[in-house]
Amino acid sequence: MVDTDVLIIGGGTVGSVVARGLLKHTSLSVTLIEANSYSHTPHHPGFDDRVIALSKRTVEELTDLGVKASSVGSVPIHHIQVSDKGAAGLCRLNAQDYQTDSFGEVVSLRRLGDALQLHDNTARFTLHCPAKVDQTSRTQNGVSVTLDNGTMITAKLLVLADGGRSFVHQQLGFERTVDDYQQTAIVVNALTAQPHHHRAYERFTHHGPVAFLPFNPESADNTANAHGFSVVWTLPPAMAENMMSATDKAFIRELQQAFGWRQGAITQVGKRFSYPLSLQQTKQVFTHRAVVCGNAAQMLHPIAGQGFNLGLRDAVSLVSCLKAKKDPGAFSVLSAYQQQRSKDKQTTISLTDGLVRLFSNDMPGLIAVRNVGLMAMDNCAYLKQQFVRQATGFARNG
Numbered sequence: 001m002v003d004t005d006v007l008i009i010g011g012g013t014v015g016s017v018v019a020r021g022l023l024k025h026t027s028l029s030v031t032l033i034e035a036n037s038y039s040h041t042p043h044h045p046g047f048d049d050r051v052i053a054l055s056k057r058t059v060e061e062l063t064d065l066g067v068k069a070s071s072v073g074s075v076p077i078h079h080i081q082v083s084d085k086g087a088a089g090l091c092r093l094n095a096q097d098y099q100t101d102s103f104g105e106v107v108s109l110r111r112l113g114d115a116l117q118l119h120d121n122t123a124r125f126t127l128h129c130p131a132k133v134d135q136t137s138r139t140q141n142g143v144s145v146t147l148d149n150g151t152m153i154t155a156k157l158l159v160l161a162d163g164g165r166s167f168v169h170q171q172l173g174f175e176r177t178v179d180d181y182q183q184t185a186i187v188v189n190a191l192t193a194q195p196h197h198h199r200a201y202e203r204f205t206h207h208g209p210v211a212f213l214p215f216n217p218e219s220a221d222n223t224a225n226a227h228g229f230s231v232v233w234t235l236p237p238a239m240a241e242n243m244m245s246a247t248d249k250a251f252i253r254e255l256q257q258a259f260g261w262r263q264g265a266i267t268q269v270g271k272r273f274s275y276p277l278s279l280q281q282t283k284q285v286f287t288h289r290a291v292v293c294g295n296a297a298q299m300l301h302p303i304a305g306q307g308f309n310l311g312l313r314d315a316v317s318l319v320s321c322l323k324a325k326k327d328p329g330a331f332s333v334l335s336a337y338q339q340q341r342s343k344d345k346q347t348t349i350s351l352t353d354g355l356v357r358l359f360s361n362d363m364p365g366l367i368a369v370r371n372v373g374l375m376a377m378d379n380c381a382y383l384k385q386q387f388v389r390q391a392t393g394f395a396r397n398g
């Protein structure tokens with residue numbers, strides 16, 4: 001006799017999506033353990049001040065689970081510009097050329113988190129929060145976890161959605177590789193002289209990429225005529241440290257130099273946050289009666305805005321594998337999940353990692369190659385179509 005069918009460790013974005021999906025699409029009982037209290041959302045590691053881009057597919061999957069991005073103040077992306085600083089390469093994409101209203105939506109992670117949280121215990125759902133999983137053990141037919149308050153819970157399947165700093169995965173025999181990019185992302189809100197008109201920018205610079213997403217978390221006005229952007233600026237750690245402590249004036253000057261003048265002058269910036277960047281991935285997605293999802297399975301560079309989008313596809317695929325299954329932890333179920341996820345993960349991780357390496361390198365030959373690449377892409381409908389499929393989450397591998 002077990003306490004619950006599925007026990008999820010981690011109630012960040014991905015764990016919450018798994019819980020919502022299981023409750024909506026299966027009859028399994030679900031227990032969610034989250035270490036940090038949701039009532040302290042400003043300091044919650046899963047729902048901090050970041051602003052993230054949701055692909056079109058992610059927006060649709062969230063709507064299916066009862067969370068409409070537009071209800072949490074999202075801003076649609078109608079245009080994307082990709083460019084290489086100091087070179088001619090430029091690629092422009094307009095959503096209407098692809099018979100879609102937008103490529104995706106930009107949303108505040110904190111507001112998305114508020115909407116995703118499940119608070120109320122029901123006959124099929126139990127929340128332990130704040131409570132941290134300390135110990136895990138397994139038998140042939142189940143798993144048991146011990147919480148830091150001494151509670152013990154048994155389940156048929158354990159889902160690890162406990163993020164990139166998970167230590168539980170080691171206890172369960174998951175092996176993780178870590179490649180340090182030697183880069184730090186600075187996240188900051190900025191106002192520009194010209195309105196964003198729903199345009200997102202990715203600009204590759206000598207030191208690393210800088211992304212401008214149309215969104216102003218501090219304003220209720222996020223219409224096309226708003227002037228706010230959420231900026232993710234990637235730099236080598238020492239430069240990032242300097243930029244973190246620079247005055248606003250010095251910071252704006254350097255950011256303007258990196259980004260250029262496509263939006264006119266950068267007039268104001270907000271508080272800065274920094275994130276060290278690495279590629280982390282587990283070698284396998286399941287071990288006996290345990291499976292990994294989201295950042296616990298892979299943590300990506302934010303260059304292509306794919307981390308949550310990929311984690312959500314993990315969650316959706318896991319839910320579909322558990323539909324109508326009597327034993328959610330059975331080997332056949334978990335190996336089906338592994339098979340379903342393998343191509344999408346490989347493609348998304350390789351593309352993201354490839355972009356980082358291609359565009360963070362100043363070898364003259366490579367500069368030429370990527371400029372030709374950007375120009376070719378701008379002129380080639382097929383290449384653009386492939387890029388759009390991947391960016392919107394509808395590539396034929398997920």
Ligand SMILES: Cc1cc2nc3c(=O)[nH]c(=O)nc-3n(C[C@H](O)[C@H](O)[C@H](O)COP(=O)(O)OP(=O)(O)OC[C@H]3O[C@@H](n4cnc5c(N)ncnc54)[C@H](O)[C@@H]3O)c2cc1C
Nearest residue numbers: 010012013014035046053133162163294295305307308309
């Ligand atoms: C600068 C930056 C920009 C980004 N931009 C984008 C973007 O534009 N688009 C995109 O798709 N992605 C983006 N991402 C990635 C995205 O933010 C993450 O992939 C996503 O938030 C990860 O969610 P998660 O639920 O897997 O992990 P987390 O958010 O890390 O959640 C893990 C949860 O598990 C809990 N936990 C941990 N250990 C335990 C334990 N032992 N017991 C109980 N609970 C535990 C933690 O408290 C936490 O709530 C960006 C990331 C960064 C850093």
